[in-house]
Amino acid sequence: MATILTVDDTASMRQMIGFTLNDAGYEVTEAADGNEALAAARKSKFDAIITDINMPNMDGISLVRELRSLPEYKFTPILMLTTESQDSKRKESKEAGATGWIVKPFNPEQLLNVIKNVLN
Amino acid sequence: MNSSASKNKIFWALITLFIAGSWLLTFSFVSVWVAVSSGLSTAIAMVLIIDFARKQDDFDEFQDASLDEKTSPIDAIDEQLRSAIEPAKGEMNQLPKIDDLLTTMAGASERRRIDGLVGKWAELAKQFNAVKQHLDAQINEVINQSEDATDTIASSFKTVINKATLQASQAMNLLEGTQGATSDGSPQSLQDFIRVSDERLNKMADEVMRVADLSVKMVRDLDDVKDRTQAIDGFLLDVGKLADQTSLLALNADIEASRAGEAGRGFGIVAQEVRRLSKRSNVFSHEIRNHLRMVKNGLNATYSNMQTLTSKDMAHANNIKNEIMTLTKTLEDKNREVAETVSDINTISKEIAQDVQNVVISLQFHDIISQKLNSIAAPMDNLASEIDLLTNETHSLGLADSWNNNLAMQNQQKKSATNGSPQPASNNDGVSKDNAVPNSGPNVELF
Structure with a gap:
């Protein structure tokens, strides 16, 4: 089954994403910010990444830029999962190379459908 | 303006004199009330100074206007005062200007x-x-x-x-x-158990029916045997009649042989022998008929028993089949309940899944x-x-x-x-969020 890296500075969010994805049979690795995520991504290859935008140390958009600069993550699906409401951030994420945008609070079924789509 | 300035100086001189006089009085009298009164005088003098300072300009204007018209008595006084004050003028100039003082105070x-x-x-x-x-x-x-x-x-x-x-x-x-499939033909589920029981039961019923059919056939065969024994009995009766007739003919032959005398003596012996054989034949015939009657009785008993057995078997088999069918129906009902429970559990699982989604969203x-x-x-x-x-x-x-x-x-x-404590805005970009351009895009968007 596919492996997914979830990045969020809020522990409960990580738990909810992990719970939803585990339940659907995905193997999930959690990271609390961009730096941790980048380290994890360098350590092992993930099939998809779900990241928050507003995080300490390294935000989600910077993380996308960093990941896209790595050859093995050039085409990996990266979804932004955020409470961010600015269209400018959405545009910035798209330009950074994000695959999609999901607004919090996420609906588990919707999240799974999106993951299924991007993995296919 | 010069005259006005001189008037001022005169006035100042008078005031100074007044103050000096007051102080002299103060020093002249030792008693306290005098000191108090001199103090009061000083205070009054200060008030007058301030009051005068305020009205100085007005007074000057007034003086300027009036002095031109009325000069004689005032000029005289002025002259007197001027001469009196002149010696102290140098010292007076050294005193701080009231305007400067007030400006400093206001500042x-x-x-x-x-x-x-x-x-x-x-x-x-x-x-x-x-x-x-x-x-x-x-x-x-x-x-x-x-x-x-x-x-x-x-x-x-x-x-x-x-x-x-x-x-x-x-x-x-x-x-x-309880609903599952069989793996090796043995009943592993309730449903399967019911199916197999039903199959076995039907086989058993078929067997019973077959046995019953055979019994009926056997009874019919016995009927045939009975008929044949009856025919044999008839034949034996005829054989007995033949023996009797033979015996009667042998008797007549013996009588005729006796009447023929010596010539019929041998014929008489043959006739007696024929009579003896005829009697023996009759005895055999009776014995055979007796045996045949016994066989007939035995066949009748068997026929009756087989009829009873066949009807009883059928009834018994039917009873058992009905009982088992009732049990099967009960089992089927139970099985349906189980299936409904499975369906309920499935529904509850779906409801739980929906609730889980809601909780995940809410959390x-x-x-x-x-x-x-x-x-x-x-x-x-x-x-x-x-x-x-x-x-x-x-x-x-x-x-x-x-x-x-x-x-x-x-x-x-x-x-x-x-x-000390970390700033709460550590993971946000501040006011931009609430003041940001409202999100016009969809909740989910794939770029």
Whole structure:
């Protein structure tokens, strides 16, 4: 089954994403910010990444830029999962190379459908 | 104006004289009440000085206007006074000008007022920082507490759901076991058990029916045997009749042989022998008929028994079949209940899945609340920056020590706040969120 890296500075969010994805049979690795995520991504290859935008140390958009600069993550699906409401951030994420945008609070079924789509 | 200035000087001289006189009186009399009265006089004199200073310009104008017309008596007085005051004029010039004095006093008063305002402004900035720190601390506390609570709820929820899923899965396995398929032909499920029982029962019923049919056939065969024994009995009766007739003919032959005398003597012996044989034949015939009757009786008994047996077998088999069918029906009902329970469990599982979705959505409230709280704190940060700028600008004016002290305290407070608890806006980009351009895009979008 596919492996997914979830990045969020809020522990409960990580738990909810992990719970939803585990339940659907995905193997999930959690990271609390961009730096941790980048380290994890360098350590092992993930099939998809779900990241928050507003995080300490390294935000989600910077993380996308960093990941896209790595050859093995050039085409990996990266979804932004955020409470961010600015269209400018959405545009910035798209330009950074994000695959999609999901607004919090996420609906588990919707999240799974999106993951299924991007993995296919 | 010169005359007016001279008038002033005269007046001043008079006043000075008056003061000097008062002091002389003071020193002349030892008693206290005199001292008091001289003090009062001094005070009155000062009031008059101030009053005069205020009205000086008016008086000067008045003097300017009037002196031109009326000169003679005043000029004389003026002259007298001038000559009296002239010696002290040098000293008088050395006294501070009242205007300068008043200007200095007014300047000091204004300065004190500005100092006071600046002090209040600094105090306000200090209070704002204190309030900001308090609010930041409270917001942090709310965020931390709600995060702890959400974590606990989320992990408990995860445990509960995992257990519920396991429970449902075990129940399903248990119930599906009663509905499941066979693997080696033996009944492993209730449904299968019912099916196999029904098959076996039908086979058994068929066997019973077949036995019953055979019994009927046997009874028919026995009927045939009975008929044949009856025919044999008839034949034997005929044989007996033949023997009797033979015996009667042999008797007649014997009588005729006796009548023929010596010539019929041998024929008489043959006739007697024939009679003896005939009797024996008759005895055999009787014995055979007796045996045949016994066989007939035996056949009748068997026929009757077989009829009873066949009817009883059929009834018994039918009873058993009905009982088993009733049991099967009961089992089928139970099986239907089990199937309904399985269906209910499936429905409940779906409902739980929907509830899980709702809980997962709701449990994300902490993240949203944290961001909202941080966005509440963000405008205060902006305000604090503005206050910083203003305080620094005010400081650059070089005002009173009280201001500088307040500023120093403020800076100290900020420093300690920065070194202490982390700022709540650590993971947000501040006011931009709430003031941002509203999100016009969909909740989910693939780029």
